[in-house]
Amino acid sequence: MNGIDRIDKKDNGGMFGFLKNSPSTDEFIKGLWRENPIFVQVIGMCPVLAVTNTAVNALAMGLATALVLVMSNLLVSLLRNFIPKQVRIASYILIIATFVTIIDYAIQSISVELYKSLGAFISLIVVNCLILSRAEAFASKNGTLKSVLDALGMGIGFVFALLCLGAVRELLGNGTLFNIPIFADAYQEWIIMILPAGGFFTLAIWLTVFNYFKLKVKKS
């Protein structure tokens, strides 16, 4: 979407300008803020909206996605010279599906409760556009270390964004944060925030905040 054509542009100022000299650090840093997968690129939206009704779910989903992202970027960059060009997308999807199956079974063995609340969305990490786009746009063209750093940065940026949404929705919709009550008993929950519509609204509000700061930086 509107973020995608912005990816290749280098910005020269920014808050991390002092780190620009070392390329490897930059691969890591860019996913956190400048190319944040959700707030800037606006990709991988389905889990973002669906499982961020509580902060715990959001954190678990973010970590699972980040783990798959790192593993698949690692394997894709190792295999990048062996995969024929015509079947690369299919091969990437198979690699991603393998890791997602591993994560799926791992979560099931760690916590059945968490597994139930995330539901089919763990399996649906396979079709998260973020992972495929990093494999295609970055890992297939760059070295192993760089690809892993890129995946780590993007993954942490993704977890951060999911937490932003999950925290707001749980706090307003349930009056708790990580299942700890924050407000007094008299607090009237905004049920709308944990319903689907609340997901759209919360994301819209966060994007507005990000746009506001982006416009402000541009002006000054």
Place this chain on the structure above:
Amino acid sequence: MNEEPLWSIFINASLINNFVLAYFLGICPFLGVSGKIGTASKMGGAVTFVMIISSMAAYGLHGLLVAINAPFLQLISYIVVIASTVQLVEMIIKKISPELFRALGIFLPLITTNCAILGLALFQTSKGYGFLQSFVYALGAGAGFTLALILMAGIRENLEFAQVPKVVKGTVITLLAAGILSLSFMGFSGLSG
């Protein structure tokens, strides 16, 4: 075996638990190709077609995987079937209407990574639907997806002429409209019960 009647499956998948507005599946094409009503309806048609084919294939595959006792291959085999169906649809559309092929652009191959399709295959398996039930479920989900896409396109065509503040232009205003649409779809929940 699930005994749910067919009409109830259809209403459920298309309106009450609309894949886009209640389950958040297929958000990327929902935000990406909902600019014009014409493109949106054709995209909806293509997605519905892929849904029906892959749902049928998933039903068969599930039986096979149960028979050879390999449930861990479920995800991998489903995604391979979906990817090949999308490839097929892509070739058909390219042959029949190059114009539509250009209009859909990158979003056509991206149907592969449309969570609504994989989600449909996974949900029908976990709900234990039979062959006919799966078919109706896919039809309902496709109809619901197309409906949401066309409604959104109608809203966005009107938004083109609205005076929108710079800070909420583009994605943000689309998300707000989607939220309101989702609220109105909640009204359908009274249909179940």
